Amino acid sequence: MLSRRRPPPTIKLTATVATVLILPWAMNSGSALKTADESGTPPSAAATKLNQQLLPDLEPGVTVREITQDEPFTMVALTGADLSGTSARIRARGADGSWGPWYSTAHETKQETPGPRAADAPAAGPDGTEPVFVGRTTAVQIAVTRTDPNPLRSTAKAKGPATAKGPAKAQPAPKRPAPGPDLGYVPATATQPLAQGVSAVLITPPKAPVDAQWTPPKAVLGPGQPPNIIPRSHWGAGAYGRCGKPVESGPVHAAVVHHTAGSNDYSPEDSAEIIRAIYAYHTRTLGWCDIGYNALVDKFGQVFEGRAGGLARGIMGSHAGGFNRNTWGVSMIGTFDDAPPPPIQLETVGRLLGWRLGLDRTDPRGMAELTSGGGSFTNFPRGASLTLPSIIGHRDLDATECPGDQGYVALNEIREIAARFNDPPGPEDLARVMEGGAIHTRWLELGGMEGMLGAPTSPEAIGEGSTKYATFEHGAIYWSPETGAQPITGAIYEAWASLGYERGVLGLPTSAELAEPEWVGQNFQHGTLNYNRATATIIRVVDGNAEELPPPPPEGPPVQLERFSRVIDPFAIG
Numbered sequence: 001m002l003s004r005r006r007p008p009p010t011i012k013l014t015a016t017v018a019t020v021l022i023l024p025w026a027m028n029s030g031s032a033l034k035t036a037d038e039s040g041t042p043p044s045a046a047a048t049k050l051n052q053q054l055l056p057d058l059e060p061g062v063t064v065r066e067i068t069q070d071e072p073f074t075m076v077a078l079t080g081a082d083l084s085g086t087s088a089r090i091r092a093r094g095a096d097g098s099w100g101p102w103y104s105t106a107h108e109t110k111q112e113t114p115g116p117r118a119a120d121a122p123a124a125g126p127d128g129t130e131p132v133f134v135g136r137t138t139a140v141q142i143a144v145t146r147t148d149p150n151p152l153r154s155t156a157k158a159k160g161p162a163t164a165k166g167p168a169k170a171q172p173a174p175k176r177p178a179p180g181p182d183l184g185y186v187p188a189t190a191t192q193p194l195a196q197g198v199s200a201v202l203i204t205p206p207k208a209p210v211d212a213q214w215t216p217p218k219a220v221l222g223p224g225q226p227p228n229i230i231p232r233s234h235w236g237a238g239a240y241g242r243c244g245k246p247v248e249s250g251p252v253h254a255a256v257v258h259h260t261a262g263s264n265d266y267s268p269e270d271s272a273e274i275i276r277a278i279y280a281y282h283t284r285t286l287g288w289c290d291i292g293y294n295a296l297v298d299k300f301g302q303v304f305e306g307r308a309g310g311l312a313r314g315i316m317g318s319h320a321g322g323f324n325r326n327t328w329g330v331s332m333i334g335t336f337d338d339a340p341p342p343p344i345q346l347e348t349v350g351r352l353l354g355w356r357l358g359l360d361r362t363d364p365r366g367m368a369e370l371t372s373g374g375g376s377f378t379n380f381p382r383g384a385s386l387t388l389p390s391i392i393g394h395r396d397l398d399a400t401e402c403p404g405d406q407g408y409v410a411l412n413e414i415r416e417i418a419a420r421f422n423d424p425p426g427p428e429d430l431a432r433v434m435e436g437g438a439i440h441t442r443w444l445e446l447g448g449m450e451g452m453l454g455a456p457t458s459p460e461a462i463g464e465g466s467t468k469y470a471t472f473e474h475g476a477i478y479w480s481p482e483t484g485a486q487p488i489t490g491a492i493y494e495a496w497a498s499l500g501y502e503r504g505v506l507g508l509p510t511s512a513e514l515a516e517p518e519w520v521g522q523n524f525q526h527g528t529l530n531y532n533r534a535t536a537t538i539i540r541v542v543d544g545n546a547e548e549l550p551p552p553p554p555e556g557p558p559v560q561l562e563r564f565s566r567v568i569d570p571f572a573i574g
Contacts, residue, residue: 246309321377350417
């Protein structure tokens with residue numbers, strides 16, 4: 001990897017307003033919050049309905065088909081044995097009967113990650129387009145464009161739209177000009193004709209009841225810290241991924257920025273629904289073992305964990321054909337061909353990438369050397385070496401317009417934001433920031449840098465209610481007016497984290513660990529956790545009822561759940 005060395009880091013804390021929706025199932029806090037169902041689990045992506053309808057008699061040129069379904073759906077994709085030489089635009093019928101704007105859809109990258117397929121996926125996954133979010137509807141028109149099968153006639157004028165066999169005849173909006181040779185690739189729609197057998201996939205993800213509350217963020221955020229992240233289990237993927245053992249491809253040399261497809265008119269509550277639909281389509285229709293992106297960011301600044309395995313690890317996704325190794329894919333939810341991403345979305349993507357690249361000492365404003373794995377989605381042959389910026393757009397690698405013209409223009413701004421959050425402050429800097437507070441005093445009592453907790457890894461931050469906390473190499477200290485400053489570490493910390501941190505059923509710790517010959521225990525506001533030294537198991541005791549907890553998932557406890565903020569104005573920019 002080629003990388004520009006950075007000067008020694010200096011701390012510069014920034015109060016950043018992040019817009020994060022706390023879904024009612026995003027924490028395990030007993031009866032204090034309503035949940036999606038009686039068990040407290042979010043709607044599962046497995047409940048997504050995928051209805052395939054054949055598009056018959058497609059001809060060279062443009063053919064328009066109208067597809068209807070009694071049950072409303074929100075996303076649409078196309079699949080077929082081979083979609084080379086085919087592009088499509090989709091528009092939805094509104095509640096008033098009028099037709100909305102046309103949305104383009106691009107060819108999805110083939111999965112490159114080895115791993116088992118979904119249980120209900122086809123034995124050999126079909127070609128597919130990316131799913132297009134059209135909003136809630138019962139009817140769409142799909143304009144399918146097929147290139148002339150004779151390559152000698154590829155420069156001839158395109159034919160007009162073929163006669164539609166469905167209820168409507170419509171002319172799609174003019175196709176965006178093909179990318180020029182300066183982009184370094186040939187558009188995927190200019191290769192081979194499509195064989196018959198193309199189907200539309202109408203996607204209906206489960207919609208959850210929402211009881212969301214927004215409050216202003218309070219924490220002072222420092223460089224090297226991740227933004228608030230909604231874990232997989234809280235948007236409906238389940239606790240574990242489908243890929244078996246996650247495939248690590250080594251350090252992240254570059255981040256690839258994508259956009260999704262379809263309407264930008266969605267609510268904060270719709271975002272998890274969109275991700276459930278993408279996840280179900282990737283796994284059950286295309287036969288992938290998991291969602292392709294490592295993370296997704298919506299226009300409100302919500303960050304969703306993508307492919308399983310841990311955001312801090314170099315997990316290989318399926319997001320950039322030929323270049324999934326040593327890259328990290330983040331997708332901005334929305335379409336940014338003509339409209340730019342909102343400032344809060346750019347700020348969050350930049351902050352996320354600054355943190356993630358910083359883990360592998362990659363400079364967001366530097367250059368990276370990538371090696372092509374080849375394949376049909378890139379014009380770079382296997383083994384070809386490229387030197388590119390360390391934050392790039394999908395179009396820099398593959399035959400696509402992703403992340404849209406306006407999304408691509410925003411990459412420089414994303415790089416600058418990422419650079420501000422890339423250099424983690426040193427332990428001494430963090431310790432100085434905490435001086436004078438109860439957490440700092442308790443840390444010194446426990447031995448400071450040489451004590452049980454080790455060096456600080458974050459500045460003091462605000463948790464639930466009046467809670468404050470700071471993290472250290474080997475644990476954390478949580479403080480509230482009711483409980484004082486209490487350390488938590490080791491297996492008990494991991495178990496408490498898996499239960500939802502201070503928002504969980506146990507509440508805050510009220511003591512440090514209490515060591516016995518066979519047990520280590522710790523008291524909390526609403527119960528205790530006891531660690532059995534012989535069996536390495538954790539027993540939770542609440543209201544006199546003891547329960548052995550399962551071991552934490554391989555990817556660790558929920559990602560930074562204690563850092564979720566609640567924001568009043570979803571459009572507020574810091």
